[in-house]
Amino acid sequence: xxxxxxxxxxxxxxxxxxxxxxxxxxxxxxxxxxxxxxxxxxxxxxxxxxxxxxxxxxxxxxxxxxxxxxxxxxxxxxxxxxxxxxxxxxxxxxxxxxxxxxxxxxxxxxxxxxxxxxxxxxxxxxxxxxxxxxxxxxxxxxxxxxxxxxxxxxxxxxxxxxxxxxxxxxxxxxxxxxxxxxxxxxxxxxxxxxxxxxxxxxxxxxxxxxxxxxxxxxxxxxxxxxxxxxxxxxxxxxxxxxxxxxxxxxxxxxxxxxxxxxxxxxxxxxxxxxxxxxxxxxxxxxxxxxxxxxxxxxxxxxxxxxxxxxxx
Amino acid sequence: xxxxxxxxxxxxxxxxxxxxxxxxxxxxxxxxxxxxxxxxxxxxxxxxxxxxxxxxxxxxxxxxxxxxxxxxxxxxxxxxxxxxxxxxxxxxxxxxxxxxxxxxxxxxxxxxxxxxxxxxxxxxxxxxxxxxxxxxxxxxxxxxxxxxxxxxxxxxxxxxxxxxxxxxxxxxxxxxxxxxxxxxxxxxxxxxxxxxxxxxxxxxxxxxxxxxxxxxxxxxxxxxxxxxxxxxxxxxxxxxxxxxxxxxxxxxxxxxxxxxxxxxxxxxxxxxxxxxxxxxxxxxxxxxxxxxxxxxxxxxxxxxxxxxxxxxxxxxxxxxxxxxxxxxxxxxxxxxxxxxxxxxxxxxxxxxxxxxxxxxxxxxxxxxxxxxxxxxxxxxxxxxxxxxxxxxxxxxxxxxxxxxxxxxxxxxxxxxxxxxxxxxxxxxxxxxxxxxxxxxxxxxxxxxxxxxxxxxxxxxxxxxxxxxxxxxxxxxxxxxxxxxxxxxxxxxxxxxxxxxxxxxxxxxxxxxxxxxxxxxxxxxxxxxxxxxxxxxxxxxxxxxxxxxxxxxxxxxxxxxxxxxxxxxxxxxxxxxxxxxxxxxxxxxxxxxxxxxxxxxxxxxxxxxxxxxxxxxxxxxxxxxxxxxxxxxxxxxxxxxxxxxxxxxxxxxxxxxxxxxxxxxxxxxxx
Numbered sequence: 005x006x007x008x009x010x011x012x013x014x015x016x017x018x019x020x021x022x023x024x025x026x027x028x029x030x031x032x033x034x035x036x037x038x039x040x041x042x043x044x045x046x047x048x049x050x051x052x053x054x055x056x057x058x059x060x061x062x063x064x065x066x067x068x069x070x071x072x073x074x075x076x077x078x079x080x081x082x083x084x085x086x087x088x089x090x091x092x093x094x095x096x097x098x099x100x101x102x103x104x105x106x107x108x109x110x111x112x113x114x115x116x117x118x119x120x121x122x123x124x125x126x127x128x129x130x131x132x133x134x135x136x137x138x139x140x141x142x143x144x145x146x147x148x149x150x151x152x153x154x155x156x157x158x159x160x161x162x163x164x165x166x167x168x169x170x171x172x173x174x175x176x177x178x179x180x181x182x183x184x185x186x187x188x189x190x191x192x193x194x195x196x197x198x199x200x201x202x203x204x205x206x207x208x209x210x211x212x213x214x215x216x217x218x219x220x221x222x223x224x225x226x227x228x229x230x231x232x233x234x235x236x237x238x239x240x241x242x243x244x245x246x247x248x249x250x251x252x253x254x255x256x257x258x259x260x261x262x263x264x265x266x267x268x269x270x271x272x273x274x275x276x277x278x279x280x281x282x283x284x285x286x287x288x289x290x291x292x293x294x295x296x297x298x299x300x301x302x303x304x305x306x307x308x309x310x311x312x313x314x315x316x
Numbered sequence: 317x318x319x320x321x322x323x324x325x326x327x328x329x330x331x332x333x334x335x336x337x338x339x340x341x342x343x344x345x346x347x348x349x350x351x352x353x354x355x356x357x358x359x360x361x362x363x364x365x366x367x368x369x370x371x372x373x374x375x376x377x378x379x380x381x382x383x384x385x386x387x388x389x390x391x392x393x394x395x396x397x398x399x400x401x402x403x404x405x406x407x408x409x410x411x412x413x414x415x416x417x418x419x420x421x422x423x424x425x426x427x428x429x430x431x432x433x434x435x436x437x438x439x440x441x442x443x444x445x446x447x448x449x450x451x452x453x454x455x456x457x458x459x460x461x462x463x464x465x466x467x468x469x470x471x472x473x474x475x476x477x478x479x480x481x482x483x484x485x486x487x488x489x490x491x492x493x494x495x496x497x498x499x500x501x502x503x504x505x506x507x508x509x510x511x512x513x514x515x516x517x518x519x520x521x522x523x524x525x526x527x528x529x530x531x532x533x534x535x536x537x538x539x540x541x542x543x544x545x546x547x548x549x550x551x552x553x554x555x556x557x558x559x560x561x562x563x564x565x566x567x568x569x570x571x572x573x574x575x576x577x578x579x580x581x582x583x584x585x586x587x588x589x590x591x592x593x594x595x596x597x598x599x600x601x602x603x604x605x606x607x608x609x610x611x612x613x614x615x616x617x618x619x620x621x622x623x624x625x626x627x628x629x630x631x632x633x634x635x636x637x638x639x640x641x642x643x644x645x646x647x648x649x650x651x652x653x654x655x656x657x658x659x660x661x662x663x664x665x666x667x668x669x670x671x672x673x674x675x676x677x678x679x680x681x682x683x684x685x686x687x688x689x690x691x692x693x694x695x696x697x698x699x700x701x702x703x704x705x706x707x708x709x710x711x712x713x714x715x716x717x718x719x720x721x722x723x724x725x726x727x728x729x730x731x732x733x734x735x736x737x738x739x740x741x742x743x744x745x746x747x748x749x750x751x752x753x754x755x756x757x758x759x760x761x762x763x764x765x766x767x768x769x770x771x772x773x774x775x776x777x778x779x780x781x782x783x784x785x786x787x788x789x790x791x792x793x794x795x796x797x798x799x800x801x802x803x804x805x806x807x808x809x810x811x812x813x814x815x816x817x818x819x820x821x822x823x824x825x826x827x828x829x830x831x832x833x834x835x836x837x838x839x840x841x842x843x844x845x846x847x848x849x850x851x852x853x854x855x856x857x858x859x860x861x862x863x864x865x866x867x868x869x870x871x872x873x874x875x876x877x878x879x880x881x882x883x884x885x886x887x888x889x890x891x892x893x894x895x896x897x898x899x900x901x902x903x904x905x906x907x908x909x910x911x912x913x914x915x916x917x918x919x920x921x922x923x924x925x926x927x928x929x930x931x932x933x934x935x936x937x938x939x940x941x942x943x944x945x946x947x948x949x950x951x952x953x954x955x956x957x958x959x960x961x962x963x964x965x966x967x968x969x970x971x972x973x974x975x976x977x978x979x980x981x982x983x984x985x986x
Contacts, residue, residue, distance in 0.1 A: 130411070166489075167492065178482050180446060193917060196604065204534075208531065213779075217778075224481060316922070
């Protein structure tokens with residue numbers, strides 16, 4: 005079994021952070037703030053967060069804030085819940101949540117809750133349980149969960165529960181590991197996991213492990229390193245992670261590394277990116293790979309960051 | 317025409333009038349030409365506007381403007397739809413593109429055929445595109461396409477290619493709706509299930525390795541087995557028993573988590589109405605007041621304590637819409653159970669524990685089946701056949717499952733890949749036993765189930781632990797199925813350490829390779845439990861055992877203090893606890909964290925007193941979990957050695973936290 009090339013991955017992330025003008029960076033400009041979260045959290049898990057200039061990052065993040073209180077993916081971009089969460093998560097990493105005008109941000113997030121408890125991603129009304137997770141996680145991190153109707157939010161998420169125990173984006177939508185993570189994470193944060201049939205969902209999730217050891221996102225699909233996060237964190241939250249072969253998954257993730265240039269890809273020998281590098285490293289942390297900081301499966305931030313927020 | 321004075325017209329007037337008339341006539345004829353030819357250009361609209369200004373009562377002119385408006389909107393909509401189609405061709409999984417289409421369609425004026433046509437095209441290219449399926453669902457709702465029609469679509473898709481999980485999923489959603497809404501033709505569950513079992517069998521038998529059918533089959537089985545409403549399956553004290561405590565709990569154990577148990581929905585009756593203000597508490601960590609097990613603590617009031625009189629107690633729930641399952645189904649069948657309480661006039665004062673309790677084999681002897689504690693066990697099993705409302709297992713359920721069992725046994729004889737066949741057979745046999753249970757032991761097939769899981773552990777080693785957990789649950793079902801088998805695991809303490817502890821039986825389930833525990837509804841009578849030398853990493857469910865005073869969990873795989881969270885609910889009874897030789901502190905990830913009470917899940921407030929208690933000690937600062945859990949317990953005896961997290965300092969921390977502690981890790985404390 006190979007080893008985790010931690011130094012190489014840290015170097016890769018720092019390199020990507022600096023490159024802003026190539027095609028890859030330009031195509032991803034609209035979600036740069038998500039990319040920053042993936043990159044910085046990976047660095048923290050690898051114990052290398054000090055390599056980044058905190059002040060520069062924070063000042064750029066704040067420049068992404070819109071007058072409505074929400075954050076856009078980059079400076080001048082329209083606000084959306086997805087980017088607002090990343091902004092809050094990054095500030096949490098640096099222990100600088102107080103930089104925010106908490107009332108303003110929480111009002112923006114709360115304004116996007118609909119009567120049925122669901123959340124729209126922004127003022128244009130797309131509804132998806134991903135946004136329920138984002139809203140709940142954001143508000144919990146800034147200690148303002150009371151600004152939304154938690155009971156209705158939970159009710160809506162539960163209405164998206166399917167007959168295979170999984171969850172989809174909207175009621176009736178097919179179960180998908182990404183959506184499952186969002187719903188399970190939101191239910192975990194709101195203390196509502198009793199709505200989950202842990203055995204049924206646990207079995208569906210553990211059957212995501214393919215012969216290669218990697219995990220797919222739903223039946224009859226190819227394995228992908230990002231599911232090492234979506235599926236794995238869900239399994240850990242519902243305490244069914246022992247139902248997969250952890251060693252085989254570790255091996256799969258390590259096989260997806262580019263050990264020469266750094267970075268992790270979706271599948272062995274594919275092109276690397278920051279997204280999969282984060283999910284690969286975070287997945288290894290969840291699998292208790294030695295030398296990595298522990299990550300919290302529900303908030304997707306290092307455990308020491310979460311303890312700092314909730315245990316004081 | 318109103319309000320015009322009568323006066324002769326002058327030539328000037330007549331001229332002006334005739335000019336105006338010609339102008340309007342010209343506008344009118346141009347307008348009508350545009351209108352009849354559906355011409356809505358800017359120029360045409362300007363003509364119309366002039367006409368309307370001259371004669372706002374000309375309805376046709378306003379109609380034309382509406383048509384022009386609709387035409388513009390249609391053009392805008394068509395343009396947006398075209399842009400979306402182009403984008404989807406590049407990336408048919410783009411959330412933004414699909415949402416924009418949905419938004420545009422909601423503005424009105426789109427053709428159902430066009431949208432369905434587009435969807436059919438995309439769904440043929442990729443049958444698993446969930447964006448397309450979701451969009452299809454929203455169009456069906458918007459355009460009122462009936463569920464039956466969409467169900468037919470899933471039938472077609474599945475018949476084209478069985479390996480279509482998305483189609484199976486949608487089928488399950490549509491069928492559930494049709495059955496729920498009691499649509500004509502979907503009223504008889506048995507008929508639908510029979511057809512569906514046959515339909516899915518084709519898929520599974522054609523390609524046993526394809527997962528799509530398996531999950532659907534599991535859903536059908538669940539639909540077959542599940543009870544029509546939440547049901548009380550067990551209680552403490554058992555019906556018809558006699559207990560002799562002044563203070564005792566009443567435990568209600570349901571087949572699934574419920575809300576709404578209260579003094580309004582459940583009554584506790586006695587002759588002289590001696591119990592006032594009965595409050596029921598859910599035995600669970602969430603803030604939503606729902607749980608599978610509920611309890612109340614009752615005390616016989618001093619004035620009623622009388623040696624010759626037995627207090628008769630009846631606990632009942634009449635038909636009420638109070639007790640509800642998580643999916644909103646009401647428990648509307650009445651149930652009741654009764655027991656007597658006899659308390660001697662001068663009850664012996666509760667003795668403190670005077671010796672350290674040991675679980676070594678030598679401490680035990682065979683059970684005297686005539687003793688009091690054995691008597692309780694007997695009455696527990698006898699009551700199971702009487703008053704609880706057992707679901708009347710309909711004949712069709714057992715017959716349907718029996719048919720499936722035959723089919724899957726047959727499949728195992730010819731299929732190359734055995735995994736799904738064996739797993740399904742194990743589940744079917746378990747389901748058959750559950751459905752046949754009417755008080756008689758429901759473990760007729762358990763030996764075969766155990767055998768199948770053993771084979772599966774070897775056949776599919778990646779999922780070894782899943783099969784092990786199922787094996788453990790089946791084993792416990794077997795052990796607890798009747799009095800005789802349970803008595804094999806019951807032992808009596810030879811020597812007395814204190815009357816209440818050593819009078820009770822000890823249920824010794826050690827060394828059974830249990831990776832998981834269950835069957836709690838049959839263990840509510842347990843006061844002393846030995847689960848040592850197993851492979852448990854969770855004790856979820858133990859909170860229902862409200863009589864538990866001694867618990868041995870040594871030599872297991874508990875990997876955090878959080879895993880002990882269920883013990884919070886046992887604070888009034890638990891005295892002796894052994895968690896030595898586990899893995900507490902050996903792991904960086906805690907899999908019990910969100911299933912137990914903590915500030916992260918907003919189910920427990922952070923207690924700031926902890927910091928004072930830890931006194932700035934850097935090592936102890938990490939033990940908030942331990943503080944939170946042990947802080948509430950009243951232990952007299954505790955064993956914790958053999959856990960990475962535990963060292964001298966931590967042991968002292970615990971001793972400070974547990975003032976009543978007399979023995980720690982075998983040493984007597986002063």
